[in-house]
Amino acid sequence: MAIAAKFQSLLNSCQEMELSHLRPLMDRMFENADVALLDFAEKAESNVAQAVFFEAMNEVRKKRNSIEQHFYTELKNGFSIFPARPDYSEQKDGQSTRLDDLSLIDTDEVETHVASQNAAGKLASRIMDRIFALKQRLAVLNGGNAIEENQIPGGPAWLATSFQGAVEQLDLENKVRLVFIALFDKYVLSHSDALFDEYNKRLIDADILPNLRYEVRKQAGSVEIIERHVSEDENGDDEAADTDSFEPAHESSPSELGDELFGRICELMSGKASVRQGASTAHGNVSPIRDNSMDSLSYNNAGNTGSTLASQISSLQNNLQSSGAGNSSAEFIENIEIDENLINVLQGTLADEREKIFGAIDRRQLPAADANVIELVGMMFEYMLQEEDLPNLVKALLSRLHTPMLKVAVIDKTFFTHTGHSARKLLNDMARAGKRWVDESAIDRGIFPKMREIVDKVMSDFKENVELFDDVLEDFNKTVSELDQRAKHVEERTNEAANGQEKLQAARGRAQKEIRILTQGKPVVEAVHEFLQGIWADKLTFLLLRNEQGDESPAWHQSIGLAERIVEFSIAPQNNEQRENRRQKLDGLQQEVRKATQTLQKSDKEKLLSALFNSQMLALDKNAEQATVVAPVEPEPEETSEPASTPEQLAMLEQLKAIPFGTWFEFRKPGNPVKRAKLSWRSTVTEKFMFVDQMGVKATVICMHDLANCMIDGRVQIVQVEKKPFVDRALNAIYRMLDHAA
Secondary structure, eight states: OOOHHHHHHHHHHHHHHHHHHHHHHHHHHHHHHHHHHHHHHOSSSHHHHEEEHHHHHHHHHHHHHHHHHHHHHHHHHHTTTOOOOOHHHHHHHOOOOGGGGGOOOHHHHHHHHHHHHHHHHHHHHHHHHHHHHHHHHHHHTTTTOOOGGGTTTTTTHHHHHHHHHHOOOOSOOOHHHHHHHHHHHHHTTTGGGHHHHHHHHHHHTTTSSTTEEEEEETTTEEEEEEEEEOHHHHHHHHHHHOOSOOOOOSSSSHHHHHHHHHHHHHHHHHHHGGOOGGGTTOOOTTTTOOOOOOOOSTTTTTTTTHHHHHHHHHHHHHHHHSSGGGSSSHHHHSSSSSSSSSHHHHHHHHHHHHHHHTSSSSSSSSSSHHHHHHHHHHHHHHHTTOTTTTTTHHHHHGGHHHHHHHHHHOOOOOHHHHHOOOHHHHHEEEEEEEHHHHHTOOOOOOHHHHHHHHHHHHHHHHSSSSHHHHHHHHHHHHHHHHHHHHHOOOOOOOOHHHHHHHHHHHHHHHHHHHHHHHTTTTTTTTTHHHHIIIHHHHHHHHHHOOOOTGGGGGGHHHHHHHHHHHHHHTTTTTHHHHHHHHHHHHHHHHHHHHHHTTTTTTHHHHHHHHHHHHHHHHTOOTTGGGGGOOOOOOOOOOOOOOOOOOOHHHHHHHHHHOTTTEEEEOOOOTTHHHHHHHHEOTTTTOEEEEEEEEEEEEEEEEEEHHHHHHHHTTTHHHHHHHOOOOHHHHHHHHHHHHHHHO
16 A cells, blocks of 8 residues: 655655665774674684685675675665565565465575574664664554554664675675674664654654654563653754653663663673773773772672762761852852863862762772772763763752762663653753753853753752752753743844844845836935935835735736836926926925835935925926036946855855754854854855854854855864764663773
């Protein structure tokens, strides 16, 4: 059954998104293929086996384009024939059982199929929530008919089957194809989670089940997706966060993805895979942990030490409050030095806090799991200090939450596994708001005052009552929502003003052009010229602005006709008959002109009218004819043409034309702090771009050619907005660092 045209265009959009996501992953896979094959060759048991892998390296280089083309073609086919299954699935599920259709099983094909489907199964299991959501949403596109997992176009099954068919073009032994399927799993499928986030988001943006939520019931075997009503604020939060997994309902258990990632980190932090101290050089955004000979991954063996540890952290928090470090956030920010040494100072402060905790308890009695938590929270905050687009003032402020968040993690381990944990969401939302709403040159203008208030409340009121974070999170997000609404209103007014100004300039230009046409080559005296330019041009401008028909309206044509008569009656007549005819009509003309200008409010209107009428009277006087002074007629301004553009400039101009409103840019000037501004408006007439600041106020206006040149030389850059929440990014970075060091 063919799907509706509007849904087909939506699927096409999803297809383009998926291909754009996969291309860099495929490039990375092929870049690492030689290394992997060379490694196999070095470990080969014989020269013959070694030669197979060397031959494979050459074969892959020759057929890379063919492999990629086959892979992308098959993927596209999945979207065009939706809701069909991949070819192998069709064969497997087909109903044909005729004797002449039976054949011997191709063992190599079965091996590659099993390997590719196992890889697809791993991906599908890891992103189970997103797969379930896609099935529900794509069923809408399928006329309400349910679809299977392997019918999802571009889904795990289509990815695996398409690549299986692509590698079969390698004229090599099957074990080499299996190596490539393993590489595909490692470099492509393992990094495709965000693809399916965007896949769902495209469907949500098209209003396909936008309120769908993934819930894991506490009762075994009852995983399901439901659609429930959510408020705009909650829905907006989800979209802004764009997390790796759907946020579970409040009463649900932690997500599988969070459990798996946290478990891997704990395993790497254990004594079985202790970290080498030099590892941090490869991943400068986090520091390696100390070797504490952590030999247990369980939280169940904490015993009374967990409560003792929480008490020690509370004591440290109280000491910080009572000491100089316990100043209000406003005083703390006022007293710090924002310089190049700030990050080192903050890192030292975080390390000192952790050392005070370790020094207050018997480390021999400290379970490895709790030591993991202390180190992991510390690394998470160190990662925050390395966030390049987070203002230093925000880093300094959020670093004060290190000890409270450490206590949260000790009391409630779901902080690391539950993406909906209120303390974790608060940290995520404050980091995101700090990037979006804080301008270090005007910290009292945006969200920063509220952030200071929230930090002070957590520092003073949080004991062991984790429920406090529900309240402060709601309070903070309410302020962010109000700020966002205000900024939107200001931006709308800014855009309306820009649109109005452009229309006004265009109307003025059109009116002035019409005046030039009326007077071009005619002996127009200065008084007439001043009246037409100063009064009549304004009348024509207002007609263009107030009348939807513009220069096609009857009022416009009447005003042009009257202006023609004004010019005609200001030029000396050719003969006595013409002079007498004008003398009889002059009074009526002047009354008509006065009536036509009655609504125009200009301070010198009467002066210009009197000068006009006097000049028309003088034009009828034979003796005064030679005394007239002809005012110079201004030529129409020539359009300035841009110099010929280079290929690089042309490419950048095309890119700028396609950039959507709402894109953030960074403007850099030597000796000045980096400024961020959002593309809010573009002139279709002058090709000028207007940018607004965080609060929706006009920041700058720049023509497209100048903007292109600034982007080419690096003075202006597009800001790549990070959609994944802070804690998720931090945990993934920590995992990569530990995995590299293991």
